[in-house]
Each structure stands twice: as structure tokens, then as C-alpha cells.
Amino acid sequence: MAAVVFDGVWKRYGPVEAVRDLQLACPQGEMLALLGPSGCGKSSTLKMVAGVEELSEGEIFFDDRPVSQLGPGARNIAMVFEDYALYPHLSARDNIAFPLRVRGTAKAAAARRVDEVVALLGLEELGQQRVRDLSGGAQQRISIGRALVRNPELILFDEPLSHLDGDQKVRLRAEIKRLQRTADLTSILVTHDQSEAIAMADRVAVMNDGVLQQVGTPAELYDSPANLFVANFIGEPPMNLLRARVEQRDGSSIVAGEGWLSELDRQSAVALGALAGAHALEVGIRPEHLVVLPRDGTGARRIEGRPVPAEVRYLEPRGDSDVLTLALAEGGLRLTAEVEGPTGWRSGDAVSVILPARSLHLFDAESGRNLRRRS
């Protein structure tokens, strides 16, 4: 297994720049997720690692070896595809054995290795069945078996769970994670589904429009998004983003938008001091960090912050929580809040909402940069 490093990688299709100046590394034994909306360049990046697409510029290294000039077969990579790409005329076992057969591995050795992989994935019962008769989950496990069988340097997962239904998806997700951990597989996962990336990957690279936005652990992306795109993309329901400006009132710094305001903690106030007045901000707050109280103010004293009057417009029960769509009383601005439920609130109920200072994310409205992050 090798570490993978992207050094200034570009991919151009005619005038279209699919990947721009990518600097990224995946340490050995880790799973790196490339996450982004469709067309963000994540699949092109994966295909360049696999060698089925050429780099326009830059270099990819496996450990210290540059690989961009090597053909896909010479890179010793295995890939797991969205639609499995199994050979439909072969049995489950023969599909797994296929890479060994191509390499001319001795029969006995190949059979032993296939047995190991079959046992590892719990595919014993499926062995002789034709793959086209099997469920999607089973097919994908066979495809993973085919990837593992020849001990590759690197495994690439290209949207491996997209075609599976909920139950199978969750089970295979855990299974891939387990295999990756126990076998210390270096792997790259491409997905547009943040829940997959967060559940499986050690680190997530968020891409948009060919540009890497941020790399970090799932927690880093959640707690400290580098810019508006990442803030908006990570988290479900997505972060509330509100236009605001910084003001000084009665000696303390506050951020205020249309129909709401919130005090700033000292650290942010210092960071933003220079920007006061002139600068347009975009303030983000996650739905689960909003505090929603009955209008009469019960319980308000425990929470720091100024209550803003609002009205419940819509409620979506999610079992252990309720997702509320709120409209601020002044100006009618919409906010999404996720609160522990069931709350019993109904649309039309008058409430107060608090935007706790600690939970605010502050972004430059123009560049989209997170103002609290250094560099």
C-alpha cells in the first residue's frame, strides 16, 4: 500500500477546466473521500489516479514514484465501480478470480487467495451463482472482492453505494469501513453523498468547480468550514446563511441582519474589529444550533443571547427531532432549525429564536472565506 500525492494536477477537456491545480495527499492506510456536487472534478481526479484519463499538467505520486506516465495496468490499482462492472457471463467466484487469471497466477495459489477473499467478505454461498441473478449489494461485495484479490497498492471507490437501497447501503458502508480499517487499505472514495463520505472516510476533500475547497476530518469540515461552499454543502439540513453587518452598540460588538441580531463573543469581536461597519458579512448558523423557545420566554434565562421573535411556518417531524421552518416576525426572513422533538409545535405558533454567539460562523460575503479561520 502506498501514499498518494497530487502535485499541481490539472485536467482540461478542451476549454473546460475540470480539475484546477489540485494539491492533495492521501496518507498510507487512510481513506480519503472526494466529495462534491456532480461536475466538480472528483470523478476526473479519480480517473487520473486510475490512469484511464491523462493529466493535463502536474504529477501524481505513489509514495515517491511518479505514475502519470504509467498505463493503468502498471499502477497496480483496483477499482470498485458504481454499477459494479462485473462480467455478466461469469460466476461470482470467477469474477473474483478474474484479475488473477489475467495475470496467469498458478491455479492452486489463485484458488487459495480467492478462498481467503470469499471468506473475508462472507460470500461463501454465492460462489457459483451467476452475478446477474444477484442483488445489487451482493454484486458490489463481489466487485470489492475482485478489487482485493490481488493486493493492490490502492483501491478506488467510485460512488460504490449509489445504486443500492437504504438498508443495503448502510450495511455495505459499515463493511467497507471495516475492511479498510482491518486491512489498512489506502483508498480513495468518490461520492456526492456527504453522509457516505463522513461515515467512511478518515479525511474528506470537498471540491467544487474543479477547485479543492477544503480537506479535513469530518469534524473539521463541520465545525470550521473554510468557506461558504463547504458550509452550505456539509450538514443536513444545510446551514442557515444570513446577510449581516457588524455594529458597535453600548460598548459591545453585535452582528445584525434583517430582523435579527446577536452579540459577538470577544474573540470574534477582536477578529472582526477592523471590519466593523464597512464590511458585508454572511453569517452562518447550523439548524441544530438554533435555540427555539416559546414566545412567553420560559427557559430563556438559561441561554445566552437575545431572543428574536419568530413564527413557525412548517414542521417536519423526524422522529427524535423536529425540523422547523421559521419566519422572523420582523422582515419575514426564513430560518431552518432542528430541535429535539417531538415538540408539539404547529405552524402559526409564536416562538422566540436565539442565535448563540458561540455557534455563529462568519464569512466574508464577497470572497466567501471564513473570517475566523487563520490563513
Added chain:
Amino acid sequence: MSTGTERRQRAARQKVAWTLLAVAVALLVLFPVLWMASMMVKPSDVMFARPTVWLFTPTLEHFDYVIEQGFHLSLLTSLALGALSTALVVVLGTPAAYAFARYEMRGRDDLFLFILATRMAPPVCMVIPYYLIFARIGLLDSFAGLTLAYMTFNLSFYIWVLRSFCRDLPVELEEAALLEGWSRLQVFRRVVFPLLRNGIIATAMLCFIFAWNEFLFAFMLGGKAVKTLPVAIPTLITTQGVRWGEMAVVGMVALTPVMIAVFLLQRHIVRGLTMGAVKG
């Protein structure tokens, strides 16, 4: 209970009615063919007798005449011409269709449209230029010339149809094989080609049928030397009258391969269309 029986009876009656209708349509369609079949063995003197003679001693006189006049050579010419031009189309067209489906290159779509455009003009417009060019380079009245003409005609159609078969193949199968260390050529031969087989058969049969039925080019470019069946049949309209029995024999011979091909083709087209279903 009684209503159930009634419903069942009505359903049965409907079924009978539909079957009768289907038989009637089939007879209507098949009548000319059956009529032609009877003419093959009907003596000339009772061929158009009034009232119609239903019972007669079958004769082989028409067959004898057809052989005597060398029509079996026309049959061989037609078969060879169709087979050779189609084989060339498959050999040249399959890689072209695959390349059009898979490779990014400058002006690819324009080139592709241009290829189809060669088929858009009615053949009549092309036959005179063909004639003049062939006359210059000595391909008139030659088997090679006619093969070339059919090949160029069918090639555009073949590439057009087969490209869509190629596009239906999941590219991941090829990428998976590339990752196993196969070369592009190996992937084409051992992954793409087997999966395309049904598409190739279906499309090639359509090309063969076109070559088999073609009259205008064969008539203009083949001359006396290369006489295909469609060109040979009208020679049975002689100054002494039309030789109906012989015409029926040759017509039947010309019809049979096409009928068989269409029956086979049907199955292959259906298989070809479901072939892309690799997803689970």
C-alpha cells in the same frame, strides 16, 4: 357464480374472434407468397386459365429453364456480393463506430454527421457520379466495383447504428479491464467485441439485406458481367412474353434468405437492446 361463468365465456368468445382476425390478416399477407409458390410448379398452359385450375400435375419445367439460363450464377453473385461487402463493412465499421463512441477528438461530431450525410442523398443522385468515376478507373462491370459501392453505402449506416450499441456498453467494464493490465486492443477484442456481437449481427444483417435487394446500382454499374438476382429477374420479361413460372422460381429464391434473415434479426435486435442491462 353465474356472472363469473358468463365473463369467462365472453373472454373465450373474444379470444376466438381475435384468433380468426389474426388468421385472416396472415392469409392476406401470405397470399402473394403462396400464390408465387404455386406458380413455381404450375404448367405454363394452365397458369392463367379461366376458371382457375386448382388441381394440376406439378412440373419442374420452370426450374430447368432457370438453370439453363444461368440464374444460379446470379444467385451466387448476389450471395457473394452481399457477404463480401457486408464483411468489409463490419471489419472497417466496427472500430470506427467504437472510436466515435469512446474517443474524444477535435471535430468528432462534425465528422460523424458528415458520415451520415453521405447517406442522405437519394441513391439516384449518386449513381451517375459513380458511373463516371468507375468508367474512368475501370471498375465498371466488375465485381470489385459493385462491392466497393455497396460497402461505401452501408458503411455510414453501420457506423451510425453500431455507435449507439457501443455507447450503451458500460465504460466501466473497459476501465476495469484496463486496470487489470490489458491493452486497449485486448480490451476491444476480449471485452467490447463479445458484448457487441449481437449488435454487430443485427446491423450486419440489415446491410446484407440492403445489398441483396439493391437494383439500381447493380443495374447501372454491374452491366452484363455482374448480374445480381434483382437485375436478372426482369430479363424474364422477354419479347415472347413474360415467363411467369420462371419468375416465380427466381422470386422465391430471392425472397427466402431475406425472410429467414428477418426472423433471425428480430431475435437479435431484441437481445441487442437488452444487452446493455448490466446494472443490477
